[in-house]
Structures are given as structure tokens and as C-alpha cells.
Amino acid sequence: MRHVQLRAFHNVALHGGFSRAAQAMGLSQPALSDQVRKLEQEYDLLLFDRSHKQVTLTDKGRRLFAITMRLFEAELQAREFLSESRALTAGRLRIIADSAYHLTEVLHRFRARHPKVQILMRSGNSQDVIDALAAYQADIGVLGNMEADPNFSAVKLGATPIIAFARRGFARLPRPPAPLAQLAALPLVLREKGSKTRKKLEDAARAQGISLKPAIEAEGREAVREIVASGAGVGFVSEAEFGHDDRLVRIPIAGPVIPMEETVICLSSRSEVRMIRIFMGMARAAGAA
Numbered sequence: 001m002r003h004v005q006l007r008a009f010h011n012v013a014l015h016g017g018f019s020r021a022a023q024a025m026g027l028s029q030p031a032l033s034d035q036v037r038k039l040e041q042e043y044d045l046l047l048f049d050r051s052h053k054q055v056t057l058t059d060k061g062r063r064l065f066a067i068t069m070r071l072f073e074a075e076l077q078a079r080e081f082l083s084e085s086r087a088l089t090a091g092r093l094r095i096i097a098d099s100a101y102h103l104t105e106v107l108h109r110f111r112a113r114h115p116k117v118q119i120l121m122r123s124g125n126s127q128d129v130i131d132a133l134a135a136y137q138a139d140i141g142v143l144g145n146m147e148a149d150p151n152f153s154a155v156k157l158g159a160t161p162i163i164a165f166a167r168r169g170f171a172r173l174p175r176p177p178a179p180l181a182q183l184a185a186l187p188l189v190l191r192e193k194g195s196k197t198r199k200k201l202e203d204a205a206r207a208q209g210i211s212l213k214p215a216i217e218a219e220g221r222e223a224v225r226e227i228v229a230s231g232a233g234v235g236f237v238s239e240a241e242f243g244h245d246d247r248l249v250r251i252p253i254a255g256p257v258i259p260m261e262e263t264v265i266c267l268s269s270r271s272e273v274r275m276i277r278i279f280m281g282m283a284r285a286a287g288a289a
Contacts, residue, residue: 008035009047010068014136017055069136077272092118093275096132097142098125098196101241102157102262106283127194133267139276144196145261153271155283159261160240162201164251167231177254180205187215187233189224197260201236204258
């Protein structure tokens, strides 16, 4: 077994395919495939199922990948420890966020101090955030309220109340502030299951003996916004994320405030990776400001 063979296997598993792994490693696909094949032949193991268009890990492959994740994470931390005095002059930081609103100040600070680090950002609901971090497909996650979990390090950035919103001139526009019971009688446009905003809203409604049934269920905040702007119903969002849209009017919810926090998280096992540690430190400073 050679280190280069393990690294080839690890990157194919990490990137979900030979071509993407070869591109990430700066190798040709045949060269990468050859390293993985030699590893499989030497130990008489099938690590990838190649019978379909998409390459997938076998059971033995998944077990080996769990080991190589720890191995190469430790290698990265050792390398960073040895070069701790150097500035961050390269690399990339992968962020997945259910909303980037609360993250703007942290991003500004990080970019000002480390302008050569490339930031790759994508969106997803809270479950997407958890899954991406656990699969090492992202370094930093941003989501709403999160219960304490030893697998994740978390920093709270702030909280704003959940509000309703509707198209300006909506025929059944309730007079604000509107009780949840009144809003529940309207056609509701709700986020997909897995959204923390939806879960917080449903929990608050359940506590009042109210059932929220979506007329339309849409994936993603922007999809909800556009559907509501068409006049199809009433949506919900944290007040900080409502933004400025002349098509829409905000509707504060009467009764107990339903707070929506934004939290920056990373895997606890990766919290000492230098780039992640620096970003989380800046998030901590921004949350305390």
C-alpha cells in the first residue's frame, strides 16, 4: 500500500467520481484510476461500484473512507501546525448556508484579512448543511437554531423574529400584527421539510393548538418569495431576511415572538483546521459585537 494510492482513493470518494477527483488533484483521469486499481488489486478488494454511470463506494470502500478522512485530516492539521506562522495565502473555504444575511460581516472581515483564500458558497436548508459538513463536502455551515451536539462546534450570530409576508394588495391581506390562527386560514406557501424556519413556525403553531397546512410547498427561500409575490398566498421568513422588495409587505405575527437564530457551525473534529479555526474565531467576535 502506498500513500499515493490511498490519497487517490480518498479523493475519488470525497469528490464522488474519478474525473472530478483528477481535476481537483491536477492529475489525468487514467493516472488516478490506475492508482485506485492497483490498491484494489493488491488487497483483492472492490472499493468502488462501477456498474452504474455514477461511481459509488462499496461497503468496504465506505469503511476505508471513514479511516482516510481521519488520516488526511490529521495530515492537514500537522502541516498547518508546522506552518502556523505563515499567513493564509492560498486555499479555499467551502461554505453552505441556509441564509447568508448574518454572515456578511464575517465574510467581509475574513476577506479583508485573507484576500487570497477563495470562498466557495452554496445554499441549502438546515439538513443540507448538516449533511454537507458530515460528508466533508463543506467546511463551514450556517443554519438557524441548533440544539447542542458534541459532533459540531457552534457560534451564534444573532436572532430576529419570524414574520409573515404577502403580495402588496393581496386580497385577503390581514391587518398586522396578525395572530397565527388568522394566518393559518390563508393559503400558505411554506418551505420544504428540513427547513428550520418551517420547523420553528410549526412548533409555535402546535403550542397554540394550530395546524399549518401548506397550499404550496417550495424548496428554497427565493422560490417562496417569488410564489408569494405572484399572489398565490402568504409566506414566512425571519425579519432580517425579508430585505427590500416593493412587491411585498411584511406582516408581524401577534403573540409570542418566534425567534430565528443564525448559527455558524463546523465539525468538532475539524475545528482545529487552521482556516476553519480562523473563520470560527471571526464569527465568535462578530457575534459578541
